[in-house]
Amino acid sequence: MANVVEVKKDIYWVGAIDWNIRDFHGYSTKRGSTYNAYLVVDEKITLFDVVKRPFVSDLVHHLIKVLGDPQKVDYIVVNHVEMDHSGGLPELIERIRPEKVFCSPMGYRGLIEHFHDKAKDWPLVEVKTGDRLSLGRRTVQFLETRMIHWPDSMVSYLPEDKILISQDAFGQHYATSGRFDDEVDFSKLMQESAKYYANIVLPFSPQVQKLLQTVEEMGLEIEMILPDHGVIWRSRLKDILEAYRRWSSYEARALAVVCYATMWQSTEKMALAIADGLMAEGVEVKVMNAGIDHRSDIMTQLLEAKGLVVGSSTLNNNMLPQMADILTYIKGLRPRQKIAAAFGSYGWSGEAVKHMNKYLEDMKAKLVHQGLRVKFVPTHEQLKECRELGIQIAKAIKEDLANAQ
Numbered sequence: 001m002a003n004v005v006e007v008k009k010d011i012y013w014v015g016a017i018d019w020n021i022r023d024f025h026g027y028s029t030k031r032g033s034t035y036n037a038y039l040v041v042d043e044k045i046t047l048f049d050v051v052k053r054p055f056v057s058d059l060v061h062h063l064i065k066v067l068g069d070p071q072k073v074d075y076i077v078v079n080h081v082e083m084d085h086s087g088g089l090p091e092l093i094e095r096i097r098p099e100k101v102f103c104s105p106m107g108y109r110g111l112i113e114h115f116h117d118k119a120k121d122w123p124l125v126e127v128k129t130g131d132r133l134s135l136g137r138r139t140v141q142f143l144e145t146r147m148i149h150w151p152d153s154m155v156s157y158l159p160e161d162k163i164l165i166s167q168d169a170f171g172q173h174y175a176t177s178g179r180f181d182d183e184v185d186f187s188k189l190m191q192e193s194a195k196y197y198a199n200i201v202l203p204f205s206p207q208v209q210k211l212l213q214t215v216e217e218m219g220l221e222i223e224m225i226l227p228d229h230g231v232i233w234r235s236r237l238k239d240i241l242e243a244y245r246r247w248s249s250y251e252a253r254a255l256a257v258v259c260y261a262t263m264w265q266s267t268e269k270m271a272l273a274i275a276d277g278l279m280a281e282g283v284e285v286k287v288m289n290a291g292i293d294h295r296s297d298i299m300t301q302l303l304e305a306k307g308l309v310v311g312s313s314t315l316n317n318n319m320l321p322q323m324a325d326i327l328t329y330i331k332g333l334r335p336r337q338k339i340a341a342a343f344g345s346y347g348w349s350g351e352a353v354k355h356m357n358k359y360l361e362d363m364k365a366k367l368v369h370q371g372l373r374v375k376f377v378p379t380h381e382q383l384k385e386c387r388e389l390g391i392q393i394a395k396a397i398k399e400d401l402a403n404a405q
């Protein structure tokens, strides 16, 4: 069990570290995760968010450490209804018997839809954007952040401490012994933040842009961001805010992800030749094998990539299932403004490229080629053609980036 950490005077991290989780609803969490809950000790003792159900005892243990008796908690604030932050609520409410449980109007509905009759007996109080709650010496200012990343999502701002409790926004699936951004490896932290954004937040980028603008307009001074997963931002705030600005505006660089699926390595040979062409034109390349690389890692690479090149051989008149997995996943995350092309080896009918093109078109990617197909094993000449395709894609990437400036 982790230690309680005082984040600022009378504000404590009382969450749980999940070192072992490797699959978070289809997202590969190689570095584990944390479920953060924060306790503010004021005239009204308030708990912001709770933990996933199996970790309730960690949270209770922390409450005992700080308060002696968990029943001293007066209020619970539910910033986000998803089970990793609310799963422990029934047990905790039973144990703590809080005076009030605050949530957004959508959170109210969400709690009923998750916990049914049980939640109907809870002392739920709806709060909306702009509502303020006095805890004594401190105030909580609520701000609904619908669809970042669920309809119920909201954040809580503590003006006296200049702290933003941001639920999943600015989070990372990153289990570490350090609780703060300056206590962990910065490059790993940014990798995990990018992965989290690419795989969870990306479809809601327009809402993120709006939130960043609202925060600026409201003149909220922020010295710390306390997310529901990963470490607390206190020293590298500028870095994460700048990254969110960049990611939410779909900024990309001269990088192409070449992702392929293969049975007998013919499509792999094509992928490598295409990558050669891209590299020859000075475009950075990440070659990924859909049968080896996890969909969430492929998506992470795609976050800042301008180019998406997908390859699959044909299997029973379709693309290989591992490529269908990747494309279904990528399409759902709604990447924008990609330069793309499809390729693949086939034996007789060769439908894979047509199917992959359909996905790329649905993503509104700019296709620079009708799709390159090679019958069975590519010849030297055909590999040269693949390389030419790489060069063509690279030129389109560079042109697009130059036009965007």
Ligand SMILES: Cc1cc2nc3c(=O)[nH]c(=O)nc-3n(C[C@H](O)[C@H](O)[C@H](O)COP(=O)(O)O)c2cc1C
Pocket: 261, 262, 263, 264, 265, 266, 267, 268, 312, 313, 314, 315, 316, 317, 318, 345, 346, 347, 348, 349, 350, 351, 375, 376, 377
């Ligand atoms: C079980 C199986 C089913 C296949 N089905 C098709 C098919 O429906 N249409 C086609 O054009 N080729 C089909 N092929 C041929 C492959 O697409 C061809 O062997 C290709 O060169 C494999 O490329 P790869 O080495 O990149 O996997 C099939 C191959 C296998 C092994």
